[in-house]
Amino acid sequence: MTTFLEKAPENTTESLSEPCSADGTMYALQDIPGKGKGLVATREIPKGTRILAEQPLMTLPVKAPHAKIPELLARQWETVNVDQRTAFLSLHNKFADGIKKGGSQFIGIFSSNCREFGPGGSKAVYLEASRINHDCEGNAEEEWNSNIKRLTVHAIRDIHVGEEITICYGAGYHDTQASMQKNFEKEHHFVCACHTCTLPAEQREERDRKLLQISSLRWYYTNTTYKCRPIRSLQYLDSQARIYSELNRQDLGFALVFELAADLVISHGDLARGRIFAQKAESMYKILLGSDNPMTIKFADMARDPSRHDRYGLSIYWGTFSDDIPYELEPHDFEEWLWRRDKQPMAPAKALIPPKQSFFSAFVDLPYKGDIGTNSSFKKHHWCFLGQIMEPLLIVPLDLHVMDVRGKKLRVHFYTDKRGEDELPPKEAQLGHTVAVLDAIKHDFEFGPPGIRLQDARMIKSFPLPLTKILELVNEFRQFSKPQHNDCRNCHGCGNSAAAASMKRCSGCLSFWYCSKDCQMVGWVTKGHKASCKFLKDPDLRSLLLTEWDGVQDSVSFPLKVATGSC
Structure with a gap:
């Protein structure tokens, strides 16, 4: 009887160089420089294509006692045919060094290649999916489909002939480059050298910032939604969606944004936006998981009738009917409506x-x-x-x-x-x-x-x-706060020029001069100095309004030095 501890035969490499797909046309197992072997597209694979749907070779319950693992796997090994055994034993073993110390080759291979299997965190090994290598910008997404009892892999963008099919291991995509490298060395025993990890430092830093922003927004949404206004929660999701769009990335993290947005607005009675967000979630899940995945089906049903959502009716704060959708709006305006973005102020007048x-x-x-x-x-x-x-x-x-x-x-x-x-x-x-x-x-x-x-x-x-107020103050300051000829000042009330020594100065902001109490009242009330005085107490603002920037020779920073000839 063949045991599960046997080694792979010598001709393993040759036997696995044949196409792995059922029809032999979508991908093939090939040597990948620096990675061993991987799956390479043999034809154009459009975005949303199901690349494979694979049943597990062997599974392991998440709570399986450690001492029982060899026995549980051995039972399943007896049902595995010769070709499958050959393929399994040729998979990568990141614990290979442990074999020399008495470790199990078989368990090392299983542990190196296992993936989540259904709900609850159980583990399984898939012969073909195990050949899919990591890339920090993976072009495919894998997920367990409980409806068909298979692990599915879908293209999340167009994959071209000769291009390797890759996924992003774990939560890697949402980690910074340094964090990913540290994790992969520890957990997967390799140093990633993908395109993202070899970007110029400035571009890596820019990408890292956006991923950190997504993490921050997720934290705020998860930990503050219960105590903040719903519009703020929606803003957290809106900002995530915009960052994903800038990264040109459609993955399960982006789909989750639309899922949470649908849940949020429907829980506050907004069936119109709930329908649109559900449609967006359905569309993205269909690309990432397929039309037969439970998540795709769930949001297709929700889009048809958002009022059946189990949280509908908890609030009518944003109450709308499901057909109150302004389809006549242009795309940009429609997005503004969808995310309830505040109407922006007009540009300042020329x-x-x-x-x-x-x-x-x-x-x-x-x-x-x-x-x-x-x-x-x-x-x-x-x-x-x-x-x-x-x-x-x-x-x-x-x-x-x-x-x-x-x-x-x-x-x-x-x-x-x-x-x-x-x-x-x-x-x-x-x-x-x-x-x-x-x-x-x-x-x-x-x-x-x-x-x-x-x-x-x-x-x-x-x-x-x-x-607009600061721009108004610039003109006002340069007329009434700058010294004139022979240290004269223009009265902020009447506009007449007089020697500064003969005038009264505003004791609050030290910015304007007045001929008399009457002129001071004109400036205070008619010209609005009552409102601006408290802001002009800030010496940085006063210096900002008076500085001729092109004429400054010394280095500048905040707090600003008092401008030459200032009030």
Whole structure:
């Protein structure tokens, strides 16, 4: 009788070089440089194609006593035919060194290649699926299908002829590159050298930031949903969806976002959005898992009648009917409606934009890193970018969504030491506040649109005023706060010029001068200084409004030095 401890025959490699698929046309087992063997596409495999549906060769209950494992596997081994035994014994054994110390070759192979089998965490080995290697950007997704009792593998993007079919092991895709490498060395005994792991450092860092943001958003959604407003919970999901889209990644993590969004809005009575989110979840699960998977079927049913959801009726906070869907909207506007995004303020009127660009820079005026230097065409010594915060959702690593002085919407990405944590506290980065970024650098990102890459937290500060108000204050400050000829000042009330020594100065912000009490009342009430005085007590704001940035020779950072000739 053949035992399960026997070694693979000498001709194993040759016997496994034949196509593994049932029809011999979709993939073949081939040598992969640096990986041993793997599955390679022998034809074009469109996104959503089921690559294989495989029954387990052997299984092991999750709670099986350790001492019983050899016996449990031996019983199943007796039912395995010769070809299957040959294939099994040729699989990778990451515990091969343990055999020399008396370990079991068979159990080592099983442990090296086992995957989850159904609910409850039971383990199983699949001969063909075990040949699928890891890639941090795997082009396929595997999942147990309880309806057909098979492990399925589907293409999550188009796979081309000659391309290796890969999956991302464990939760690897949502780990940073350094974390993945550490985990794979410990758990899988290899160092990943895939395309993602060999990206230039700057691109790896950008990708890592987005994965950390997804992790942060997941944590906030899971741990704060019960105590925060539902719109905030929906924002956590919306932000995840946008990051996945920027990464151009459709996987089970992205599908879960739509699943949770459907659950959330339906639980608050919103059947219209619940139907759309269910349709999106169904569509993605169909690609990743197939139309016969329980998850796909579940959300197809939910999309047909979201009112049958077991949490429907718990609240009518967002109550809508399932057919209250504005299909007439353009795609962008439809997404705005779907995620209940706040209507954004209009761009500042052109009349409010300072005519001299030495005051503040728009995004279009910013240089790239390579543009700065003695031989470049960018000749400014220093410059200041202003942007009004458009979204109040703050996660680490921090990205601020802002609108500049010309109405351009973009993001400020924190690549600082703490990635934005405690560097811009939430109370200082509220919706409608304005951030000033000194010597801001324009950057083309690999995953997402161009934006600002901030590396020094000392170069940014938030002011609790809208952008339009700061632009108004610039003109007001330069007319009434800057010294005139012979140290004269313009009265903030009547506008007349007089020697500063003969005028009264605002004792609160030290910014404006007045001829008399009557003029002070005009400035205080008619010109709105009562509202702005408390903000102008901040010396950084006063200096920001008066500084001629192109003329500054010394290095700059917050807190700002008092501008030359300031009030």
